[in-house]
Amino acid sequence: MTITNGRDLTPVLDRVDRTLEASLERLFAFLRIPSISAQPAHAGDCRRAAEWLCAELAGIGLDASVRETPGHPMVVAHDRGAAEGPHVLFYGHYDVQPVDPLDLWHSAPFEPQLVRDGEGARIVARGASDDKGQVMTFVEALRALRAECGTLPLRVSMVIEGEEESGGANLLPFLQANRDELHADVALICDTGMLEGGVPAITTALRGMVGEEVVIRGADRDLHSGIYGNAARNPLEVLCRILGAVRDPATGRVLLPGFYDGVQDPPEAVRAQWRAIAPSDAGFLGPVGLSVPAGEQGYSAVEQTWCRPTFEINGISGGYAGDGFKTVLPAEASAKISFRLVSGQDPARIRDAFRAHVRAMLPADCTVRFTPHGGSRASVVPADGPGLRAALAALGAEWGRPAVTVGSGGSIPVVSEVRQALDMDSLLIGFARDDDRIHSPNEKYDLTSFHRGIRSWVRVLDALARDGARAG
Amino acid sequence: MTITNGRDLTPVLDRVDRTLEASLERLFAFLRIPSISAQPAHAGDCRRAAEWLCAELAGIGLDASVRETPGHPMVVAHDRGAAEGPHVLFYGHYDVQPVDPLDLWHSAPFEPQLVRDGEGARIVARGASDDKGQVMTFVEALRALRAECGTLPLRVSMVIEGEEESGGANLLPFLQANRDELHADVALICDTGMLEGGVPAITTALRGMVGEEVVIRGADRDLHSGIYGNAARNPLEVLCRILGAVRDPATGRVLLPGFYDGVQDPPEAVRAQWRAIAPSDAGFLGPVGLSVPAGEQGYSAVEQTWCRPTFEINGISGGYAGDGFKTVLPAEASAKISFRLVSGQDPARIRDAFRAHVRAMLPADCTVRFTPHGGSRASVVPADGPGLRAALAALGAEWGRPAVTVGSGGSIPVVSEVRQALDMDSLLIGFARDDDRIHSPNEKYDLTSFHRGIRSWVRVLDALARDGARAG
Numbered sequence: 001m002t003i004t005n006g007r008d009l010t011p012v013l014d015r016v017d018r019t020l021e022a023s024l025e026r027l028f029a030f031l032r033i034p035s036i037s038a039q040p041a042h043a044g045d046c047r048r049a050a051e052w053l054c055a056e057l058a059g060i061g062l063d064a065s066v067r068e069t070p071g072h073p074m075v076v077a078h079d080r081g082a083a084e085g086p087h088v089l090f091y092g093h094y095d096v097q098p099v100d101p102l103d104l105w106h107s108a109p110f111e112p113q114l115v116r117d118g119e120g121a122r123i124v125a126r127g128a129s130d131d132k133g134q135v136m137t138f139v140e141a142l143r144a145l146r147a148e149c150g151t152l153p154l155r156v157s158m159v160i161e162g163e164e165e166s167g168g169a170n171l172l173p174f175l176q177a178n179r180d181e182l183h184a185d186v187a188l189i190c191d192t193g194m195l196e197g198g199v200p201a202i203t204t205a206l207r208g209m210v211g212e213e214v215v216i217r218g219a220d221r222d223l224h225s226g227i228y229g230n231a232a233r234n235p236l237e238v239l240c241r242i243l244g245a246v247r248d249p250a251t252g253r254v255l256l257p258g259f260y261d262g263v264q265d266p267p268e269a270v271r272a273q274w275r276a277i278a279p280s281d282a283g284f285l286g287p288v289g290l291s292v293p294a295g296e297q298g299y300s301a302v303e304q305t306w307c308r309p310t311f312e313i314n315g316i317s318g319g320y321a322g323d324g325f326k327t328v329l330p331a332e333a334s335a336k337i338s339f340r341l342v343s344g345q346d347p348a349r350i351r352d353a354f355r356a357h358v359r360a361m362l363p364a365d366c367t368v369r370f371t372p373h374g375g376s377r378a379s380v381v382p383a384d385g386p387g388l389r390a391a392l393a394a395l396g397a398e399w400g401r402p403a404v405t406v407g408s409g410g411s412i413p414v415v416s417e418v419r420q421a422l423d424m425d426s427l428l429i430g431f432a433r434d435d436d437r438i439h440s441p442n443e444k445y446d447l448t449s450f451h452r453g454i455r456s457w458v459r460v461l462d463a464l465a466r467d468g469a470r471a472g
Numbered sequence: 473m474t475i476t477n478g479r480d481l482t483p484v485l486d487r488v489d490r491t492l493e494a495s496l497e498r499l500f501a502f503l504r505i506p507s508i509s510a511q512p513a514h515a516g517d518c519r520r521a522a523e524w525l526c527a528e529l530a531g532i533g534l535d536a537s538v539r540e541t542p543g544h545p546m547v548v549a550h551d552r553g554a555a556e557g558p559h560v561l562f563y564g565h566y567d568v569q570p571v572d573p574l575d576l577w578h579s580a581p582f583e584p585q586l587v588r589d590g591e592g593a594r595i596v597a598r599g600a601s602d603d604k605g606q607v608m609t610f611v612e613a614l615r616a617l618r619a620e621c622g623t624l625p626l627r628v629s630m631v632i633e634g635e636e637e638s639g640g641a642n643l644l645p646f647l648q649a650n651r652d653e654l655h656a657d658v659a660l661i662c663d664t665g666m667l668e669g670g671v672p673a674i675t676t677a678l679r680g681m682v683g684e685e686v687v688i689r690g691a692d693r694d695l696h697s698g699i700y701g702n703a704a705r706n707p708l709e710v711l712c713r714i715l716g717a718v719r720d721p722a723t724g725r726v727l728l729p730g731f732y733d734g735v736q737d738p739p740e741a742v743r744a745q746w747r748a749i750a751p752s753d754a755g756f757l758g759p760v761g762l763s764v765p766a767g768e769q770g771y772s773a774v775e776q777t778w779c780r781p782t783f784e785i786n787g788i789s790g791g792y793a794g795d796g797f798k799t800v801l802p803a804e805a806s807a808k809i810s811f812r813l814v815s816g817q818d819p820a821r822i823r824d825a826f827r828a829h830v831r832a833m834l835p836a837d838c839t840v841r842f843t844p845h846g847g848s849r850a851s852v853v854p855a856d857g858p859g860l861r862a863a864l865a866a867l868g869a870e871w872g873r874p875a876v877t878v879g880s881g882g883s884i885p886v887v888s889e890v891r892q893a894l895d896m897d898s899l900l901i902g903f904a905r906d907d908d909r910i911h912s913p914n915e916k917y918d919l920t921s922f923h924r925g926i927r928s929w930v931r932v933l934d935a936l937a938r939d940g941a942r943a944g
Contacts, residue, residue: 038796098798101694166796207698211797220761222573222912226679226882229812230724230767230782231774232757237715237785244716247709249835252702285704285837289692292836295702302703310702313709314800315791324510324638325683325808325845326570327883328786328911336797340701363721364764365757373797410698439800440694 009462012148016140016454023140023454024114024123026056030094030132031112031125037072037095038166046072046162049094053135053160060143062158069170072162076181079142081151086387086468088461089157089184089424091414092135092191093164096127097439104441114447121447130438133445134190134430135160137453145458153465157184161414164191167211167374168413175421186386186425186464187418192408193432194449196279200395200456202388203428204381205266205306205407206415208341210350211314211373214239214358215334218366223329233365235333236318242361243335246311246354252296254311254339256353262344266307266407277404278302279434287435306407310340336373340409347375376413385425390467394459395429398452429460481934484620488612488926495612495926496586496595498528502566502604503584503597509544509567510638518544518634521566525607525632532615534630541642544634548653551614553623558859558940560933561629561656561896563886564607564663565636568599569911576913586919593919602910605917606662606902607632609925617930625937629656633886636663639683639846640885647893658858658897658936659890664880665904668751670920672867672928674860675900676853677738677778677879678887680813682822683786683845686711686830687806690838695801705837707805708790714833715807718783718826724768726783726811728825734816738779738879749876750774751906759907778879782812808845812883819847848885857897862939866931867901870924901932 016023035049036042050066050073057064057077064077072095099109107113112125123133138158145152159182161171175182192203218233225234247254254260265271278284281293284301293301296308304310318333320326339350351372358368381388388405395403408428415426431453437443488495507521508514522538522545529536529549536549544567571581579585584597595605610630617624631654633643647654664675690705697706719726726732737743750756753765756773765773768780776782790805792798811822823844830840853860860877867875880900887898903925909915 038794038798040795098792098794098796100792100794165798209698209799211799213797218762221576221909223760224882224911225784225786225810226681226812227777227880227906227910228760229784229810229881230776230780231753231765231881232760232762233764233766234784236788237719237783240712240716240785240788241721242716243709244713249713281703288695288700288704290690290704290837292705293703294705294835294837304702305699308702311709312697312701312706312799312801313712313791314697314798315793315802316708316712316788316805317793319785319787320570320572320808321787321789321806322510322570322572323512324570325685325810326510326637326786326911327681327683327784327810329784330787333788334793336792338697338701338797338799340698363766365762365766408699409701409703410696434699437693438699439696439798 007153007462009458012144012458013455015144015148016458019144020451023136027123027133027136027450028112030136031127032110034110035095035162036098037163038098043072046095050075050162053094056139057158061146069174071170074162074174075158075160077158079152079156082153082155085154085465087155087157087184088464089159089182089187090138091159091187091189091418092138093131093161094135095162095165096130096132097165099126101441106442122444123447123450124442124444126443128443128445129432129436130443131164131191133450134432134453137431137450138190138457140454141457141461144454145461153462157182171414172417172421175417179422183422184424186427189412189414189426189428190430191412192428192430193434195277195404195406196283196434198399199277199401200399200403201406202392202403203408204405206379206412207309207409208345208347208376208378209411210339210341210347210375211336212338212351212354213334213336213371213373215332215369216366217332219331222331225327225329228329232329233363234329235366236330238363238366239316239318239333239335242358243313243337245361246357252294254309256357258349258353259309263309263342264344271303274302274306278406305409307342309342309345312338314338340411341378343378343380345378347377351375374413376411377416379415379419381415381426381428385427387427387464387467390463391427391429391460394463395456398456398459431456479625479934481930484616484930485927487616487620488930491616492923495608499595499605499608499922500584502608503599504582506582507567507634508570509635510570515544518567522547522634525566528611529630532611533618541646543642546634546646547630547632549630551624551628553618554625554627557626557937559627559629559656560936561631561654561659562610563631563659563661563890564610565603565633566607567634567637568602568604569637571598573913578914594916595919595922596914596916598915600915600917601904601908602915603636603663605922606904606925609903609922610662610929612926613929613933616926617933625934629654641846643886644889644893647889651894655894656896658899661884661886661898661900662902663884664900664902665906667749667876667878668755668906670871671749671873672871672875673878674864674875675880676877678851678900679781679881679883680817680819680848680850680888681883682811682813682819682847683808684810684823684826685806685808685843685845687804687841688838689804691803694803697799697801700801704801705835706801707838708802710835710838711788711790711805711807714830715785715809717833718829724766726781728829730821730825731781735781735814736816743775746774746778750878777881779814781814781817784810786810812881813850815850815852817850819849823847846885848883849888851887851891853898853900857899859899859936859939862935863899863901863932866935867928870928870931903928
């Protein structure tokens with residue numbers, strides 16, 4: 001018998017187990033909607049995903065609505081059942097990443113499959129892990145709790161956005177405009193993962209991000225590289241030279257002036273804890289076919305992603321990339337790049353430093369255009385934040401091993417936006433695995449992540465209700 | 473009255489003028505066939521272009537056939553009318569470049585237009601200049617000569633290939649296998665241009681080319697740049713660093729060891745002649761929106777393209793290039809690059825030096841794949857080669873100003889292949905203009921180039937018949 005706070009959770013957890021098939025069917029219906037927020041052609045699908053989710057939440061008994069923004073809509077829901085107790089605000093996103101390269105998928109990205117083979121049972125689809133599968137762990141936990149107990153053990157509000165994968169410019173103003181409605185004791189953000197081997201984790205450090213598109217232009221038309229090659233400036237070569245000079249190849253350090261201003265290493269105690277729990281370089285890189293940490297010298301692979309800033313090229317295009325060969329000297333070359341930031345770095349200053357670097361290396365006869373794609377500071381959740389200990393204990397009970405606090409290389413801007421707009425701390429609890437291939441072909445979510453994720457939320461919500469989401 | 477060699481050319485030239493409309497209609501039919509040799513989807517169109525051309529030549533009275541190769545077919549034709557006199561082999565190509573970016577075309581690339589506006593009358597279509605328009609100047613000259621005179625003034629054979637724009641690997645073996653059939657006194661190659669201001673020119677120096685595709689691979693899948701950025705090697709960054717280090721940005725010189733071995737500046741007399749006739753830097757670069765020569769210091773823009781070797785990046789792809797932003801760390805990055813060679817450089821050695829450069833800079837955990845895309849030596853036609861003086865005089869008579877010999881930055885591998893397989897020299901005579909936008913959107917061929925190109929061939933064939941295509 002599983003009793004916390006005087007409430008026996010066994011019937012709720014049993015119901016989760018018993019109704020897993022129906023929970024999966026609902027998740028599959030959600031996954032079939034190709035809600036790619038970055039691609040304007042899928043705007044209608046994004047709205048359809050919002051409406052589908054709104055209807056599900058209303059069906060459970062929440063007061064749910066689709067709310068307009070200048071971009072894709074938000075889904076907002078409130079459970080009015082529990083009149084008192086702590087109040088939590090759940091955050092997730094219904095939008096997904098683009099799917100290309102499509103030819104590397106083993107099944108259609110929006111035709112979810114439950115695959116059972118030597119690698120274990122898993123749900124394969126775009127968004128299976130990031131973030132529809134994770135969102136549905138929470139939704140299904142609410143459904144089981146309400147079905148079994150009549151009411152939830154605490155007050156729950158939800159905001160599910162549709163632009164997390166495409167810049168998310170509309171979330172902060174939406175939170176600010178609806179501050180009174182959305183303010184709660186703590187935010188629950190389900191967009192992170194567990195450690196290797198199924199160790200449950202709460203993420204307490206997240207990197208920020210600066211995204212930027214840079215387009216370099218030379219001649220006013222594409223040229224024949226035989227007739228003009230040498231004498232006419234080649235924007236692709238200019239772009240290579242500029243992007244190749246951002247990082248020192250010997251040390252792996254980013255060379256932009258001031259880039260590391262304010263950056264500090266974590267306390268040695270934290271690094272020691274990480275060494276104890278985090279995967280080794282081989283454990284972190286091996287599963288993706290690599291073995292040698294590529295970035296800054298002097299840091300392990302995990303430290304590089306959890307606590308060090310970086311520069312990445314996310315895409316380059318220019319000239320001819322089709323079959324065969326074309327002797328073109330292109331008029332334009334473009335790149336999408338990003339910086340991941342850690343605590344102490346200012347996104348605006350980093351963006352300015354990058355633009356200054358590009359302009360300083362730009363040769364005569366070339367022009368440059370910049371387009372910003374999002375900017376956010378790093379976030380650190382305090383170790384004594386509200387509900388943290390209670391949530392760690394609840395996760396430990398579900399997974400049968402102590403839960404830990406970890407860092408993450410990714411950026412979840414909502415953490416700093418919730419802090420800024422609603423003056424709230426966040427608990428980042430998620431069940432993704434490092435090998436979920438999020439943002440890649442054949443994205444998957446382990447059936448165990450989904451099933452025990454639902455059970456985890458039942459326990460976490462109960463623990464927070466008992467704990468009062470108290471700090472410490 | 474236009475009399476050379478005792479033959480009055482006036483009726484032939486008058487016929488060219490009188491039948492120009494019908495000549496244009498035939499060219500337009502040729503241009504409507506999208507014979508893009510580099511794209512497998514257009515293989516059927518390439519064959520259709522070959523068959524169309526074969527039928528035209530047979531209609532004029534030539535013994536014409538479509539001949540198979542391992543790739544796109546060749547068109548071979550012989551005029552059996554003139555039993556004696558010198559024998560010329562005409563070369564051209566019926567294939568064309570890809571058309572992307574399609575959205576920059578003002579009219580559909582395979583719906584030819586005759587545009588008359590402030591820029592002068594011109595034929596706009598992919599292949600209008602390179603090389604269908606040029607090929608048809610010769611075909612229409614043959615038609616007029618046969619129609620007016622019954623026979624041609626000399627023996628004519630033709631070989632028109634379909635892979636000039638896609639590596640052309642099958643031409644050399646075809647020439648070698650058909651040496652007895654195709655051997656002649658001199659080759660006439662119509663794939664070059666005139667000088668600015670309509671000065672007729674015969675090209676006597678052509679750059680060679682080495683084309684190469686390089687694919688760098690890191691992880692075994694695309695990764696999330698937040699989760700893996702820094703610790704996992706980014707192939708796009710590796711590619712930028714490697715390609716950005718091929719050329720010294722200060723001097724513009726290619727840094728591969730041995731790259732300039734054997735390269736010599738032209739004699740000062742030649743450079744002086746070029747200074748007299750060639751466009752200035754402003755004249756060469758201004759029409760494409762540039763003003764500063766970008767390559768090697770110490771050479772004018774024209775010298776850089778006529779007599780100096782170069783390195784060019786023709787295309788890069790990797791990561792996400794669609795709308796919006798995707799925080800991907802791609803598994804692969806690829807580039808198409810080329811070197812243009814001058815006399816003295818060995819394509820195989822240059823390719824080896826490039827591959828060694830890539831391998832030397834390749835970091836741990838990365839692999840590289842190379843795919844060759846053609847390699848050819850530079851060609852130099854001797855100033856005392858067969859028929860050169862006679863052809864210059866004939867061109868001068870048609871265009872009303874002395875014809876000159878020039879260099880070209882482009883590569884026409886057939887010149888060295890004709891030398892190698894058939895032991896023949898070539899005369900490169902063409903009527904393209906620098907602003908023809910070949911390989912670019914809105915390719916055009918001046919109506920004057922087409923019309924007077926036909927008239928030029930009438931005169932050149934007559935002059936060669938008279939001259940006997942003698943050396944000197």
